[in-house]
Amino acid sequence: MAVYTHLGAEDLERLIAEYDAGRLVSAKGIAEGVSNSNWLIETTQARYILTMYERRIELADLPFFLALLDHLSEAGCPVPRTIHDRSGAPFRMVGEKAAALIEFLPGVSPTIPDPDQARAVGSALAQIHLAAGNFAMSRPNDLGPQQTSAILHECGADALASIDPSLPDILDIATGIARNWPNDLPLSIIHSDLFPDNVLMLGDRVTGMIDFYFACTGAMAYDLAVTHAAWCFDRSGKHLIQALGAALVEGYDSVRPLNKSERNHLPLLAQGACLRFIASRAQDWLDTPADALVRRKDPMDFVHRLEFYRDKGHSAFS
Numbered sequence: 001m002a003v004y005t006h007l008g009a010e011d012l013e014r015l016i017a018e019y020d021a022g023r024l025v026s027a028k029g030i031a032e033g034v035s036n037s038n039w040l041i042e043t044t045q046a047r048y049i050l051t052m053y054e055r056r057i058e059l060a061d062l063p064f065f066l067a068l069l070d071h072l073s074e075a076g077c078p079v080p081r082t083i084h085d086r087s088g089a090p091f092r093m094v095g096e097k098a099a100a101l102i103e104f105l106p107g108v109s110p111t112i113p114d115p116d117q118a119r120a121v122g123s124a125l126a127q128i129h130l131a132a133g134n135f136a137m138s139r140p141n142d143l144g145p146q147q148t149s150a151i152l153h154e155c156g157a158d159a160l161a162s163i164d165p166s167l168p169d170i171l172d173i174a175t176g177i178a179r180n181w182p183n184d185l186p187l188s189i190i191h192s193d194l195f196p197d198n199v200l201m202l203g204d205r206v207t208g209m210i211d212f213y214f215a216c217t218g219a220m221a222y223d224l225a226v227t228h229a230a231w232c233f234d235r236s237g238k239h240l241i242q243a244l245g246a247a248l249v250e251g252y253d254s255v256r257p258l259n260k261s262e263r264n265h266l267p268l269l270a271q272g273a274c275l276r277f278i279a280s281r282a283q284d285w286l287d288t289p290a291d292a293l294v295r296r297k298d299p300m301d302f303v304h305r306l307e308f309y310r311d312k313g314h315s316a317f318s
């Protein structure tokens, strides 16, 4: 479920009336997603997504995220634009919470991606990196390896062991990844969470990249490594599907060729990517009661991937 806040018909009508977007016809809560509340809104003019920001998102970061959508969309990337209200504001407050109206894009998220889809996603990712090159705003990455290592150390070995007895082993590994992290790779604005559920596709075509709420300034090759870890493993999370990984990197490289240093660092960047999801998932796991309506995501899925990249990372990217 991902509707945390109840908005009545009158609330929705009042909100939509603040936009030049037609009159409200219907509003349906969207079940997918875990962080925010989302509704599919239909008006007499068009379909929209209404997002109410619930967790993890600082209000002060919203202008960055929403301006980024507009910038990428204007540059021709498959990214939804923000609908501004009549006063030009990209978001409005509804009570204590911020809400934004976003362009609806067609497509569905692939559950079992194939190599042609992975290639298209690689190309689309490179396209946003290039298009973000002249975006005027920046945002530091608050989930880099130093921070994610710190999050895991704050959770502590005992709490991590309550999730899985082997999870505390990650603490030393995290310290090592943070120590060896490269700081001189080419930067742009990166998505940082381009999982299949954040990509909409029609066949082999990327029609939408959504959920830019972890976007930040970062190494472009790291973003490719995140996408590799999220897209290219089998259901067990233990085995790389080599054809998917190769197609993803090939698609990326065809739009923005990786330099030698980026290529050489991919195995370590992929370990850092896994670490980031292990940390946020472990933290969420410990913060979310077992009987909550939100399904907790298992940090061990990314421990297995991390082990793979440590053992066989070089062959994965050769």
Ligand SMILES: Nc1ncnc2c1ncn2[C@@H]1O[C@H](COP(=O)(O)OP(=O)(O)O)[C@@H](O)[C@H]1O
Pocket: 002, 030, 032, 033, 034, 035, 036, 037, 038, 049, 080, 102, 103, 104, 105, 106, 197, 198, 208, 210, 211
């Ligand atoms: N611009 C959009 N166009 C079409 N569908 C969207 C759009 N934005 C979100 N969605 C739908 O809403 C779901 C949840 O959105 P998402 O931003 O991923 O939420 P969360 O931040 O809670 O993970 C997506 O899986 C998708 O089905």
Ligand SMILES: N[C@@H](CCOP(=O)(O)O)C(=O)O
Pocket: 033, 034, 035, 193, 195, 198, 211, 277, 280, 281, 297
């Ligand atoms: N993709 C992350 C979770 C981030 O949640 P989202 O619903 O905002 O994409 C993970 O799988 O851990």
